[in-house]
Amino acid sequence: MTEQSEAASTAAAEELAARSLGLAGAVNARDLGGYRTADGRVLRTGVALRSDGLHRLTEPDLAVFAALGVRQVVDLRSLDEVREAGPDRVPGLPVADISAVELSDQPLSLSAAGPDGITLHHLPIFAADYDIYVALRDALGERNPARQHALLGEGRAGQVMIGLYRWFVTDALARERFATVLRLLADPDGTPVLFHCTAGKDRTGWTAALLLTALGVDRATVYQDYLLTNVRSAAIIEHIVDSFGTRGLMEDPSLLLPLFRADRDYLAAAFAEVEARWGSFQAFWQDGLGLDEAVLAGLRKNLLGDTGR
Template sequence: MTEQPVAASAAAVEELAARSLGLAGAVNARDLGGYRTADGRVLRSGVALRSDGLNRLVEADLPLFTALGVRHVVDLRSLDEVREAGPDRVPGLPVAEISAVELSDRPLSVSAAGPDGITLHHLPVFAADYDIYVALRDALADRDPAKQEALLGEGRAAQMMIGLYRWFVTDALARERFATVLRLLAAPDGPPVLFHCTAGKDRTGWTAALLLTALGVDQETVYEDYLLTNVRSAAIVEHIVDSFGTRGLMADPSLLLPLFRADRDYLAAAFAEVETGWGDFQAFWRDGLGLEEAVLAGLRKNLLGDAGH
């Protein structure tokens, strides 16, 4: 596997800065606006937003978030992740209500009072066979370097990630959850929509890749958007990995890097699974995701500006 560097070109840093939502507590929160499709149209800014978890928003983030005018927040985290990290901190939604929804085992929604209030949707995407968080917990709970190496070393952590991305495509419930986000973005009263998981990398990255591909953004740009996570999250990843070493939790904390970084091979594995199972993206859209032409038409209407704008 090719290791993706954390360092980025000046152009990538500039691109990320332009897309950043400026939330101190959600460093990977960014706008998908500005990408150009094959027919020359451009994604509008402020309508499709991707992010890491909103549970760490600080007080100064709240007015910035409110100014985004988000109508729908989609939380793709598993129940365990929500219990461990806490519910999203969404201005206008009572924490108690959010907690009740997040602790449900079904996809549920909670809305703020009033016709213009924000709605939170909990759509957990959880793979028992590829649970990164269980693997991480197991690795840290047992400080035995040999066991950590056996769990994560010699490419096993990366293979776990590749398996997860394939599962995004092969699992029927996962496909249904991703399709739900796309339908929400296509609904007349949908955008602005912000979708997120914990790091804004894997489930969020695949959702964004589906959206951009469906709209006709070229594949290299889809990969570039996916890999921007490595730029935005570099400092956090470095801090976490260093802390695991200094706290004595791991003899070789670099074993965790394949879990924490976006890697081109991961996204390529998902697209390869689409081809294997359905032949091409159009067939996957129709038969894999169960989405009709009307959803694509809604996405184009809601998210795309005219050519050159």
């Protein structure tokens, strides 16, 4: 390894460590703070947090999470995902009560007692026509290599993902749910906010992309943040894919990789849909998401610090 490549590798590792929330049970939990906007301002740390599911948090994780001071948790998982994986483990909220909230396909909220109590919002974003969990279940249920290839091979898995990202933009209910997360982040008394889905990749990734773009972070950095999922989740993805092979569920488990990995083309498809239908991100913000300058001002006030110079 050359000195230049070694330095780049070290810098990448340091950035990952700096962004990590330190949750062993949520490997993709990270801070959006530190990114710079076009006008030189810097996102504050500890205010806007993105993550994979919180259902696997360990006992030590609960103390780490509590120290983050999160005021609001937004769970974007569908009802089926919550049923299959389990409800979030959120310090200050009884699991039984969380289950009652999360086992509903309607947007609901549950708050802990007291003025400083945490609030959990269940905002399911679910696309029946682009359900990667159904695709995964069908592929594993078949245990037929030819059928699995017919479902996922020849780029079909990637096309499912591209369709999902376009749906994020075209579906009115999905847009409403994404806009709700942005409003929560703009609430003057609502931060820190942690938003998540199952892997912290797709719905979480698009939410983060919307937020960073609205604040004026350049598109290259938006992609950089999105693709960090592949680094943070690499080990768990490798373990899952290998297990499908060793357990005899798939002859070629690599067919699943397009479902598990973040891909630049997926996020590009969502942005392309914005341009095609609304012409500009600003028009999409107003007419697609139904958000106004007051929400944008709230985001800037809550999330942006000084120029950092």
